[in-house]
Amino acid sequence: MAQFLQYAFSGLTVGAVYALVALGFTLIYNASGVINFAQGEFVMLGGMVTVFAAAAGVPLPLAALLAIAVAVLVGIALHLFAIEPAKGASAVTLIIITIGASILLRGLASIVFDKRFHALPAFIPGEAWRVGGASILPQSALVLGGAAAVVVLLWVFMSRTLVGKAMIATAANRMAARLVGINTVWIICASFAVSAAIGAIGGILVTPITLTNYDVGTLLALKGFSAAMLGGMGNPLGAIVGGLVVGLLEAFGAGYISSAYKDAIAFLVILLVLFVMPNGLFGRAGVERV
Amino acid sequence: MSLLSVRDIGIEFGGVTALSGVSLDVGPAEIFAIIGPNGAGKTTLFNIISGLYVPKKGRVELRGEDVTRYPVHRLSELGLSRTFQNLQIFFRMTAAENVMVGRHLHEKRGVLPHLFALPSTKKQNAETRAKAEELLAFVGLKGISEQTAGNLPYGALKRLEIARALASEPEVLLLDEPAAGCNAVETAEIDEIIQKIAARGVAVVLVEHDMRLVMKISHRIHVLESGRTLAEGSAQEVRRNPKVIAAYLGKHAGEEAAHA
Amino acid sequence: MTMQALLRRHGVVLGLAVLVLVLPLVLPSNFYFRIATLTFIFALAVLGLNLVMGYAGQVSLGHGGFFGIGAYAVAVGPTHFGIPVWAALPLGALLAGLLAFLIGRPILKLKGHYLAVATLGMGILIAMVFTNEAQFTGGPDGMSVPRLVLFGWSARGPVTWYWISGVSLVGAAWLAMNLIDSPTGRAFRAIHDSEPASGVLGVNVARYKLIAFVLSAVFAAVAGAYLALYDGGVTPRTAEFLRSIEFVTMAVLGGLGSVIGSVVGAAFLTILPQVLTVFHDYEHVVLGLLIILFMMFLRDGIVPTLARLIFRRRP
Secondary structure (H helix, E strand, O other), rough: HHHHHHHHHHHHHHHHHHHHHHHHHHHHHHHHHOOOOHHHHHHHHHHHHHHHHHHHOOOOHHHHHHHHHHHHHHHHHHHHHHHHHOOOOOEEEEEEEEEEEHHHHHHHHHOOOOOOOOOOOOOOOOOOEOOOOEEOOOHHHHHHHHHHHHHHHHHHHHOOOOHOOOOOHHHHOOHHHHHHOOHHHHHHHHHHHHHHHHHHHHHHHHHHHOOOOOOOOOHHHHHHHHHHHHHHOHHHHHHHHHHHHHHHHHHHHHHHOOOOHHHHHHHHHHHHHHOOOOOOOOOOOOOOOO | OOEEEEEEEEEEEOEEEEEEEEEEEOOOOOOOEEOOOOOOOOOHHHHOOOOOOOOOEEEEOOOOOEEEOOOHHHHHHHHEEEOOOOOOOOOOHHHHHHHHHHHHHHOOOOHHHHHHHHHHHHHHHHHHHHHHHHHHHHHOOOOOOOOOOHOHHHHHHHHHHHHHHHHOOEEEEEEEEEOOOHHHHHHHHHHHHHHHHHOOOOEEEEEEEOOOHHHOOOOOOEEOOOOOEEEEEEEEHHHHHHHHHHHHHHHHHHHHHHOO | HHHHHHHHHHHHHHHHHHHHHHHHHHOOOHHHHHHHHHHHHHHHHHHHHHHHHHHOOOOOOOHHHHHHHHHHHHHHHOOOOOOOHHHHHHHHHHHHHHHHHHHHHHOOOOHHHHHHHHHHHHHHHHHHHHHHHHHHHHHHHHHHHHEEEEEEEEOOOHHHHHHHHHHHHHHHHHHHHHHHHHHHHHHHHHHOOHHHHHOOOOHHHHHHHHHHHHHHHHHHHHHHHHHHHHHHHEOOHOOOOOOOHHHHHHHHHHHHOOHHHHHHHHOOOOOOHHHHHHHHHHHHHHHHHHHHHHHOOOOOHHHHHHHHHHHHHHH
């Protein structure tokens, strides 16, 4: 039981980060129809900027804020200089553009920072807590709590603010949104910004546990994308559940079956789920209109 | 004997009934029109007959064989073909190639001969192409065979769909609004094409909003409203049917039609 | 067939053949032969991917896996099972085709991004087997691959492999062009543009997606085997998911649905990193930037977009 709990904790911790990446995918996809493979780079930026700013003597909270700001600026730049000019291009062309952006950002990070791994001190120092025989690091709790806070904040933002509502409207029907006077270009830009912020927060929270370097984004984008698809593309709840499920699968797979095949187990389950539910766990099966 | 028979079809989407208790029979060389206001379920009925949707209730028979749950491509083998209201053109292919796809079932389909372009494949390609040119000429699209379909005007695409559907040599042909968006001259041409097709013994099922065309060429007309059958009969009968006049054509249009 | 179509088909294969024949006259050193050989090998895989993605319109983010199966077949077969190299190569292609056939059935029911994630998962699963089954594959360090020996003649060195891969590419382009202008190829392209219309016309949509998928897997496996034989070794990096992404990027950059585009796309991403080494640390920055700019301005890929511009200029 203690072991089970231990795996569950570590799975949820990683899963929370995947969920944030998946949520970022979902936001941008809903607003613009673009699958942004540079999503993982926002997570990388969150961690790396915090590390380097902190090393330069900036107090940790300020360093974290700075990292979020940098990620947001990069997100906006990505939209303004790469996505918006290619408006109307096919989905696959846009995906390749985001892959190009991801290569570009990784290249920049390797120059501005370096290629080494970096850690951050735990934000809440102290001993691991004992829960039912398992131990949980305060930092893990912070990742989970932080992710939950992000989700709640996002929900409030989406349902209570005009910008949030405009984002929902744009996601539901871009043409109709434009017709009622929503500046959809601005809204898509905002979705890149919010999505970048979410990714960066994930990166900041998880760096004390998993380390970071210029290259961590690739794998996170992969996992986040898979999680979003498992949940059902375009569904924020699906993204969160998908992320947590992928994290848990990895942790339990590594613990009970084989640590070498932990990614394999996650993907095997994703494949099996999609065979039964071709639109993901929460996706709706649309009637093909002809 | 009827070629196509539809028995007591019912379907719903998200709890909303789209069709209920619809039955009809169409025989060889018959032009059978399905009319009704927007949202009456005409296209849904076409999608069920052509196997794209599976109905909740009822069945579809082709020459007496229950085909309700057959995969779409099997229906083509049994002699059914159709066109689409919202064009489903292969827009990256040329006009001729669009029609050539319609010959699919009449071609040898071994992949290896295709890969190595064996003489048999080349000969077959030439035959298919000749047939496609012939059909394009039949629908009045001579001389555009090498143009990419995506560059053709709407009216041409409507006819391209008819040529493509004919390429499979169907016994039952479903035409979903063949004259939509066409001007008077084009409509007259389509009118002629449909009559020629039926004269070859094909059962033509037609969904169309152009009442003049429908009344002129249809042998029988089936009126749908809100997913239910309102009436069925000849143009004369339907025109006089008070239920049809009240519910569908409207009083004014009904009078006008009766005087026509 | 019209003159134009005849020219288009044979023009592509002929042009490619001339390129392969003439290029050695201007390639100054073995280093350049190596780059050309790598381009041809990757072009072979991308050509296959283009059949399923560019023509049949089905995304695959897992072709690195099939590439890896071909590569490991010529490594594992001779080393552990005593299969001669010349037999291991087609066996690997067959194995990749068989796997594609088995996996393709359920996977190809998925659409769009769901298909992308499923193929991605498939590719990663395959790559994981290579990493983890160390007793057969040498694990993360990989293993060496014996030379291809035919009738006592040993195939080695960039020049030899230039000719093997070049001739194979011309042959593959010929096969692809043949297929595209056949009932099978027309079925692929029809499915890409409208599945409902294809089905209504009697095209068995599931079957043709599967055919395209299997064929493309075979192409990728042959290419993978060539790379392993040429390099004389193979590691899990040969099959990692970045390889799959690289193939897709090549296909899209060069132009989906264009045979020449496959070659141009492969050349782009093979030659460019070599050229960009002059930028040292900035190599990836420039590469990323170029990918973005090319896709922004040549949206349909390099070859189709340029072809359209050239044809439009002509009266």
